[in-house]
Amino acid sequence: MRFRAKIVDVACLNHFTRVINTIAKLAKTCTLRLTVDKLYFILTDKVANGGVSMWCELNQGNFFDEFQMEGVAAEHNEIYLELTPENLSRALKTAQNAKTVKIKLTNKHCPCVTVAVELPSLSSSSRIVTHDIPVGVIPRRLWNDFREPSVPDFDVSIYLPVLKTMKSVVERMKNLSNCIVLEANLNGEMNLKIETDLVSVTTHFKGLGNPPWVSEDGSQNSTQDRDPESMAEARIDIRKLLQLLAGQQVNPTKALCNIVSKRIVHFILLHEEVSLQYFIPALA
């Protein structure tokens, strides 16, 4: 198992750091899956038990100048690591003006991801800062746990409103209640509702638009039969929603969510080089 990667471009480094920061806000520990051309950050809490799950995909070519990976075996040319993204975020935080950043898999007292930052300095040789982040290597027999989640059979799919606005609305609501109802219809309308004994607050968003989905067999999407006015709703934990919204540092190119009525909400945030999927199960 070998992994070596290098970032030289400041903009790429910046972008990569932002992605890591977002991941760090969403998960305390997650799985990093390395393949020849992609990196994946995966979190699979048992959705059935009420945990969120996350799937984030990056094209390595968009960030790294050099990328060499040798997996556990020739026919399974992948590496699965368990790590704490917060550590990676911290290591990259002070590296923003670096000449180069090298990330590699090493084995010090335990398997580590070593981030070696070469910083400019006044003297002839550069200052080198190394961070050794302990990781766990996930054995091949457990790889099945980390498969890409399939898009659920949703009732409504709708584009999200501007995330910053949505975030500030949800932030205010968080003070009033622990759960929020997210409902949307095929007319591009979305409501965020909270209801307590004392107060109920609803925020209405209109004109959001519904993304066109084509199912695999090419036939019309089943949602076409659905009454466009009818709302699909799901009651979710407000803190989990806020975690997702607060973690976004840059506005995504596309942001949408798929609602399976009373079951789960599936968020998809697409940036140029990164795609993030986030599943929040509905509360009983």
Add this chain to the structure above:
Amino acid sequence: MKCVIAGTHLRVFGRAIHAIARISDEFWFDPNEKGLALRSVNSSRSAYACVFFSSMFFQYYCWTAEPELCQKKRQLPLTCKLVMKSVLPVFRWLNTLERNVEKCNIYTNVNDCHITFKLFCKHGIVKTYNLAFHESEPLQAVFSRHMCPNVLKIQSRLLTDIMIHFPTYQEEVTVAVTPMKVCFKSYTEEEIDFSKAMHTKIHLNPDEFDYFQIGVDSEVTFCLKELRGLLGFAEATSASVSIHFDVSGKPIAFSIEDMMVEASFVLATLADIENRESSQQSLCLSQRQKRPTLMKAHADNVENVSNNSADNNSNTETIASKKPCWTERAHSNTKLPVECRKPLSKGDDIIPIISKKDMNNIEVLDMSAAGDIKIVEEVVPSYSDQCKVHSYAIHQVLPIAILRNKTHFIKYCIFQFHSLFFGAVSLKEQDVISHTLHSLATASDAEDDFDNEQLSQVV
């Protein structure tokens, strides 16, 4: 004492207060004729800070308490012990302070034990803070920088840039030096799971330093949290920071020298012993020994000496336990030798003092005015072999640190110098002592002739 600080200098003064706040909850205002010193020692005696403002720093500076006292023969500086919690709010918002305050008056009122900070702000606003203090002898670390074989001098900006790579929760940092390179690395205790903590290392080239002198390869571990205060202060003065240190176990000193301000932070370092199960090494608890015949100082530290001698052990431990980061973990830590400064009278030098507990284990030679040598306490047999090494230590060291005051010669100073140069030694743990002494024996030059009588000869 009365002094006036101009608005432009308030930032530096405020930063000094903030820096000292990182060390301890209490500190001393210690004025003398040259200027005002702010001193602080942390509860586990593993960090000592002193920021000295020369009289030039102030718009007006008068160190005497009252004009009337000048008439009296006895001129005693008033040293106030203040609680950081009450002083910090005065200097909390440094940016606002700089913008709005034109000058700051500080004066002490001896009669009702109050110190007053008066901030004259813009628009005619005057903020007055009356804070209570109690008179107390400040503690000073006994540490001679010029004895350190390793000296580094680095721009404060650079030092901050280095420390920024360590996460804020990082408590301890190790600096490893050889004549070819310098490396700062994070330190984690062995008990903590290695597979959880992130390790950071920073490699530097010697030519990044303004001054680089390495006499002995060493790796010393010190508390970063306590240093961060100094770094903040250093940025305010934009001076360079000098680092003086030796091998592990001996203190490391970070100091800044400016035209008008001098700051010095002396931190204890982890002693490098194999047996890390020993409890807190304590030594040199410089609590004042009451000596009715000779000391006529403000015997204020009597409060520190426990009157019930049976309780001395617990006394040490309670103090030690106040600072969890150094005591709860079972590793040995060297305490700084500190001493209490008594008011200068008859040209006395600083006299090392000891706690009552330590008295049980050492020999005190108390020379009365008549010049007779009188042995006050007996040496505990278990310690006698160790005394040999200690006396050897003093043999080497005495020429440098001279006790000019002949009326007092305390054998305890052995321990003081010993801890200065060889690391602190616990009086309790035999294993630790034997091991440390072993390392002492091997580390030092082989000088064979030592025995107890030499002490009197030296005197």
